Amino acid sequence: MKNFLPSRRSFTLAAVAAAAFAAGAPAAWAADPLAVGILIPGSKSDKGWMESGYDGLVAAEKEQGTKVKVQMIENINYADMEQALTNLASKNKLVIGVGGQTQAAVYKVAKRFPNVKFSIVGGNKAEELPNVAGYDVKQAEIAFVAGAAAAMLSKTGAVSYVGGMEIPSIVNAGKEFGNGAKYINPKIKYFENYTGDFDNVAKSKEATLAAIAQGADVHYHILNLGLRGMEQAAKEKGTHIIGSYTDRCGSDPLYPAYSITGVGYQVQYAIREAVGGTWKPGYKAFGLAMGPQASDMVVCGATPEMKAKLEQIKKDIQSGKIKVLEG
Structure with missing residues (x-):
């Protein structure tokens, strides 16, 4: 299990915000970023699905800047997914499972964390939960x-x-x-x-x-x-x-x-929707109808x-x- 730690840039920005707040800057200026946890079951450098998901995460971080703070876990066996997702759900407001193989574990964990949003990249139609979105790559x-x-x-x-x-x-x-x-x-x-x-x-x-x-x-x-x-x-x-x-x-x-197959696009989509307050649960088909991305x-x-x-x-x-x- 490998945790993705915030970059040095994130620590620096956090330190600047804390110093400014201590000096009397408005509290709104130091608003908390959205805490995002992402499970990439395989290697983020596999030249395939997992790397595409990671590329989407990097693009989302660039797009959102200080509005998000990310924790990533990668290289997890199928048997350990539930534990890894529980770890992420206990510390984050949005949790993303990259791959349909995470779906069963996401549904189990989501029931225990009703106030956390979960998005499955590669999710199929399944039980409807008010805090789970499944994105079908088709x-x-x-x-x-x-x-x-x-x-x-x-x-x-x-x-x-x-x-x-x-x-x-x-x-x-x-x-x-x-x-x-x-x-x-x-x-x-x-x-x-x-x-x-x-x-x-x-x-x-x-x-x-x-x-x-x-x-x-x-x-x-x-x-x-x-x-x-x-x-x-x-x-x-x-x-x-x-x-x-x-x-x-x-x-x-x-x-x-x-x-x-827009794996990274869907990771970016989930984060963008959550940051913008437009995230919705339920099944959503992507595929050809959603364009070349x-x-x-x-x-x-x-x-x-x-x-x-x-x-x-x-x-x-x-x-x-x-x-x-x-x-």
């Missing part, structure tokens, strides 16, 4: 578009997907990735695998190598640190990966495309034809012409 939507992009990029006519925990949102995204690939090429071969762990490097490498052995040359994932295993396999065999969550075109030739597909160096096709697919998903699973 991974299945953009996975369909990613599958279409993968089929366009594939030279072998075979693509693959590796997911972590076999939970509905992750499985539905995998199915829609395959459906998107088949939408472009009905004869494409599609290989789907789950490691049972978002962070297991060895298992994700093994799953990717198995798919490569059957011809797959473009891979997609919903993994955290497990992505390292996929990268190792792809580098060894000369295949490619469609990245997730953040557009990093030009940073690594291993990645010819990226699906944007929330969901998008970027193919690095895409042809005009490819861009047009992907844009049409996104429009057809939003209109309901193409129907995708929840998740």
